[in-house]
Amino acid sequence: MRATELRESILKHLEFSQGKDLAHASLYDMRMALTLAIRDRVIEPWFRATRATYAAQSKRVYYLSMEFLIGRLLEDAVMNIGLTEAAHEAISGLGHDFRAVLDDEPDAALGNGGLGRLAACFLDSLSTLGCPAYGYGIRYEHGLFRQSFGPDGRQVETAEDWLRQSHGWEFERPEAAFNIGFGGTVAESGRSAVWTPDNAVVAKAYDTPVIGWQGKWANTLRLWGAEPLSAFDLAAFNKGDFVGAAQPEAFARTISRVLYPDDTTEQGKELRLKQEFFFTAASLRDILRRFTAEHGDLSALPSRVAIQMNDTHPAIAGPELVRLLHDERGMEFEQAVDTARACLSYTNHTLLPEALERWPETLMSAVLPRHMQLIERIDALHAQQFPVRSTPIVEKGEVKMGELSFIMANRVNGVSALHTELVKSTVFADLHALHPERIINETNGVTPRRWLKGANHGLSTLITDTIGEGWEDNLERLVELEPAIEDRGFRDRFAAVKKTNKVHLSNWIGDQMGIAVNPDAMFDVQVKRFHEYKRQHLNILETIALWQEIRANPGAGWAPRVKIFGGKAAPGYVMAKEIIHLINNVARVINADAATRDLLTVVYPPNYNVTMAERLIPAADLSEQISTAGKEASGTGNMKFSLNGALTIGTLDGANVEIRDLVGPENFFLFGMTADEVVERRRHPDHASSAIAASPRLSAAIDLIEAGTFSNGDRSTYRGLTQNLRAHDYFTVCADFDSYWDAQRAVDTAWGDADHWMRMAALNTARSGWFSSDRTIKGYMKDVWNIQPMI
Template sequence: MSATELRDAILKHLEYSQGKDLAHASLYDMRMALTLAIRDKVIEPWFRATRATYAAQSKRVYYLSMEFLIGRLLEDAIMNVGLTESAREAVLGLGFDFEAVLNDEPDAALGNGGLGRLAACFLDSMSTLGCPAYGYGIRYEHGLFRQSFGPDGRQIETAEDWLRQSHGWEFERPEAAFRIGFGGTVAESGRSAVWTPESAVMAKAYDTPIVGWQGKWANTLRLWGAEPLRAFDLNAFNKGDFTGAAAPEALARTISRVLYPDDTTAQGKELRLKQEFFFTAASLRDILRRFASEHSDLSALSSRVAIQMNDTHPAIAGPELVRLLHDERGMEFDKAVETARACLGYTNHTLMPEALERWPETLMAQVLPRHMQIIERIDAGHARQYPSRTVSIVENGEVKMGELSFIMANKVNGVSALHTELVKDTVFAELHALHPDRIVNETNGVTPRRWVKGANPGLAGLITETIGEGWEDHLERLVELEPAIGDQGFRDRFAAIKAENKVALANWIGTEMGIPVNPDAMFDVQIKRFHEYKRQHLNILETIALWQEIRANPDAGWAPRVKIFGGKAAPGYVMAKEIIHLINNVARIINADKTTRELLTVVYPPNYNVTMAERLIPASDLSEQISTAGKEASGTGNMKFSLNGALTIGTLDGANVEIRDLVGAENFFLFGMTADEVVECRKTPDHAARAIAQSKRLKAAIEMIESGAFSHGDKAMYRGVTQNLRTHDYFTVCADFDSYWDAQRRVDRAWFQRDDWTRIAALNTARTGWFSSDRTIKGYMADIWKVAPMI
């Protein structure tokens, strides 16, 4: 499509969809008209893909996820249909700033962090590979909260409102609606049971087409919105029960109102359980409806249907599918269990006990009485089959969703090599022994379209110039860059692109935050959710120690650094919020010190999200991946940084291990204990006190916080953080501190060998093509879903 054709299409939508002429079009109108014009281009591959799948009666993948952290769609879709240049020209020709139009789109933040972003990268890769697939989730009215910082530096949360302006991509499907019940009673009826829910809501579908690279294939992201069955209970109203009359409506809408912002603990909240059942049950009905339109024999279900449970959040899919097959379709119970299992896969994203979902049995029985019975029957069946087993799904009055998912899935996968081994050895050790073929590894990946080509056009251009076209969907081809890295000219170009990205970021920081930063300094970046295991406090302690040493010894060869933090803390996670507060106040004090200004600046832009990541990652020199070994399941940010030519300072955790293997140990700043050593270390009750006693820098940094230096003299302000470090320090910040400090000084020295730094940065790009989510999805397709690509 030429720029002129696209311009005409935009004008048509401006007039007939937005009801505006060009002279009166707002930025929003222009963005919508462009979105609709691009969406039109996506319809053709979308229909084609749907028809091809029906025609071939191929197996479909259903990716069930509570979260899809997609960010903005427009720029990505334009790129995928190959219209970036035409769109720029057309929009410019109509008198609008192209970047401003793209920036007008709100971020769809329907996720918390890595888990939700992974689901979004998977959608992109499934469409790119021609894997017939649907993403199923919830159309939250409010996505992840917006973060700001109060004048004192504390995190403030406000509601996010991405749907306030129509986002243009979705199609409302009033005909695709299912009634989803809760509570009520179960009556025995012959061999099965009849569940009569006490209340119910409607799940209504909203479809967004997701187009793959070069517009060859498009899948559907189907999100469910909750609606009342009837807008209003007239009977109750007429009896004078006005509140009761409105209650069903309130309850219904509440279910898809907000995304749970807690990625730290399993939330024992009734509403959360209802959300989980709501979208899972609606998706399963939709899946069975689609299956029934093509086949009549339900025993063939697993040859046509692969359902992936993204963590345990959709784990009720097991019992619900059994209920649909057994209670509603008369399949024998054991066969229903077997059939359901043959369809289901489960991805585990965490080993942390507090993040593994457990529901009180009483709550489960109250909200989903029939499912509770089915869960008990599945549990009993498993016990009968494996009499020696000691694990069970229901234990101490709780339903353990991890065990339920494991038992109901035919494959269980971890998300990095290390994580998968730990899944086998720890949380699911006994189940693994009983089912030794069930656990497989699928190391995470990221989409190179968004995270390299879209976010870093300069680097993408250099790659194409060097190795030719076609690397975007064959990212392993980045290895072909390696010979060029020996050329001075290539390295200079690589360095110049990084420098340009840094200037752009420095300007943005200057405008947004009013903090001047030197684009020649090392950009040292830690962006991720705030969590003690991710150890942002290790980073800020090292920052304090560094500041003190620079002051004491200004000419000791410090690499000038800009320390950049980004991320949100769960609103109820007190310790994480205290760390955020501390970082903001350390930044305030350090940035005010004129004597160290040239060497150290700390910036923490609020409201980190996908769009901000796209800005920060291409401009980063150093990637901070410093979690306590054994705690970060994989990480995906770590991959994005490496691909964009940042060097990593990190622990042997999650996918860092695989990154280091690929880029070479000599090109990775490793520090800290291994997962095994962490476990050993914890056996010494005073490991933290000992580490503090042995490290004068750590001791001084903690004491400085305790002195009130960052809290206007208030010595008690950060007691929560410092006392925890001194006494408990479960995440072994103190024990790893000196090792981290030493690694940072190796980073300093490497920084001064700038050409060599660039060489290593380019090696990172060249050697990490394996982390494309295309490779990950090919793995799922072959090992778990048994689905063949359609293109």
């Protein structure tokens, strides 16, 4: 398409969709007109893909996920259909700045961290590979939350407002709506039962097309919004009960309002369970509706339907699909269980016991009484089939959703080589012994279109200039860069790209936060969801110790550093929020110290999201992947950083193991205990206190915190945090501190040889091609879903 054609399409939408002429068009109007013009070009391959799938009666993949962290869609779509230059020319010709138009798009607040971003990368790869698929989730009105920091450095949570403006990518589907019930009674009816809920909401569909690379195929992200069965109670309203009249609408909107409501309260737990059932039940009914429109024999369901449960959030899919087949369609119970299992697969994302959801049996019975009965029957059937060594789903008054997911899945996959082995030997050891063929590995990946081609224009141009076109959907071609890396001219160009990215980030930090950072300093970045196992507090403790060393020995040749943090803590996660509080107050003190200001700066931009990641990752020199070994399932941020030429400092955890193997141990800064050593260390009750006693730097850093250095003299502010480190330290921060310090000093030494650093950085890019989500999805297609591509 030529720029002139696109320009006419933009003007048409400006007039007929936005109701504006060019002279009076705002930035929002121009962005919406461009969005709709590009969306027009996406619809044709979207329809073509749908028709081809129906014509071939092809199997479809249905990806159920509580999160889809899709970020901004406009630039991605323009790039994938090859219209970047035409769009730039058209928008510039209409008197607007193309970059400003792209940046005007809100960042869709549909996820939190790696789990949601992985789901978004998978949608991109499913479309790129021509695999017929639907993504199913919730259309959150406010998403997680918008993060800011109060004057005291504490996290402040306010409602996200990304849907305040029209979402130009979605199509409302009022005809695709299902009543989703809760509570009520169950009446026996022959060999099945009839569930009569006592309240319900309507799940209404909103579809977003997801276009693959070069526009050859498009799939659908279908998100469910909750609405009341009736708009409001007119009789109550006319009696003056205005609040009561609006109660049905308020209840419905609550279901799809917020991602991960605080579940430290009973009301929060109930809402979370209702959300999970809401989107899972609506999705399953939609899947069965689509299947029965083409086929009459429900026993053929597994040959046409592959349902992937992304973590335990959609675990209720097992009993709900059994209910739909058994209660509503008359299939025998055991056949319904077998049919459901043949359709369902489960991705485990965590080894943390608290993250493997468990619901009180009383809550499950109250919210989903029929499902509680079916869970007990599924549990009994499994125990009958494996009487010697059965692992119960219901135990000690709790429904264990991890066990339910495993038992109702035909495949269970881990997301890195180490994680998968730990899944077999720890959380699901007993079930693995019963079903040794069920657990497989599919190491995560990231989409190179978003995270290299789109986010790092300079580096993608250098790659294309060096190895030619076509690497975007064949990322393992990056190894072809290796001969060029031995050329000093290439390394100089690589360094220039990195410097440009760092200047852009420096300017943005200055504009947003008023902090001047030196783009020639090392950009040392840790951005991810806040959790104790990710050990942001290990990073800030080392930062405090470094600050003290620089003050004591200012002429010791320190590598100038900008320490950049980013990420949110769950509203109810007190310890994670205290770590954020500490980081912000350490930054306040260190950044005000004239003696160290040129060598150490700490920056924590609020409200980390996909758009911020696209700024930070291409500019990073050092990637902090410092989780406690054995706790991070995989990580995907580690892959994005390495792909963009950042060196990793990390433990042997998650996909760090595979990254280090591929990029080479000499291009990776390793520290810390292994997973087995962590387990052994915890056996010693005094492991934390002995580590502190053996480390003068760590001891001094903790003493500074306890002395009130970062809390205006108040010694009690961080007492909970430091006492946890001294007495408990489950995540072995103290035991790994000295090893981490030594690895950071090795980083300093390596930074001192700028050309060698760039060689290592470029090799990280060249050897990261295996971490494409295209490779991951090919693995799922072959090993899990048994499906062939359509292109």
